[in-house]
Amino acid sequence: MKIDGIDKIIIKMLVKDARTPVLSIAREVGISGAAIHQRLRKLEKSALIDGYRMTINPKSLGYNTTAFVGVFLDSSSLYSSAIKRLKEIPEVVESHYTTGNYAIFIKILCKNNEDLMHLLNKNIQNIKGVSRTETFISLDQQIDRQIII
Numbered sequence: 033m034k035i036d037g038i039d040k041i042i043i044k045m046l047v048k049d050a051r052t053p054v055l056s057i058a059r060e061v062g063i064s065g066a067a068i069h070q071r072l073r074k075l076e077k078s079a080l081i082d083g084y085r086m087t088i089n090p091k092s093l094g095y096n097t098t099a100f101v102g103v104f105l106d107s108s109s110l111y112s113s114a115i116k117r118l119k120e121i122p123e124v125v126e127s128h129y130t131t132g133n134y135a136i137f138i139k140i141l142c143k144n145n146e147d148l149m150h151l152l153n154k155n156i157q158n159i160k161g162v163s164r165t166e167t168f169i170s171l172d173q174q175i176d177r178q179i180i181i
Contacts, residue, residue, distance in 0.1 A: 033078045038063065040181050042071060043081070047178050050084045095123075095141040097148050098170040102134035103162055110161030111135060117159045123151055134166070145169070 126139035142148040
C-alpha cells in the first residue's frame with residue numbers, strides 16, 4: 033500500500049483526534065471533503081486504517097493497577113481453550129501468544145493489588161492447563177502511542 037503526503041496528513045490528524053471533522057481535514061489539506069472521504073475509504077479498504085475507537089481512561093473508573101502476566105501452560109495444545117477462558121475475564125484487556133518462557137502474555141486492569149491477587153488466584157490460575165503465572169505490576173506508563181507514519 034502506497035500512501036502519499038496527503039494520506040499522511042489525514043492519518044496524522046485522525047490519530048491525534050479521531051473526531052476531527054472531514055471538512056476540517058479538507059481545509060487543512062486543500063482538497064474537497066468528498067476527496068477526503070474517498071481517501072479514507074481507500075485507506076480503510078487497504079486495512080491500513082483498522083478502525084476508529086473511543087478510549088476510556090481506566091483510572092477514572094477506579095482501575096488503578098495495571099499488570100502484565102506471563103502464563104505458562106502445561107501443553108501448547110491447551111492454548112485455544114485457555115484463550116477462550118481468558119476472554120471471559122473482563123479485566124484481561126490484551127493477550128499475546130509469545131515466544132520465550134510464556135505461552136501467553138496478558139495485560140490486565142484491576143482496581144487494586146487485592147483485586148489483582150484475587151483475579152490471579154481465583155480466575156487465571158484455575159484455568160485448565162495453566163501451570164503457573166508470573167506477574168509484573170506497572171508502576172507508570174510513559175509511552176502510549178500509535179506507530180508513526
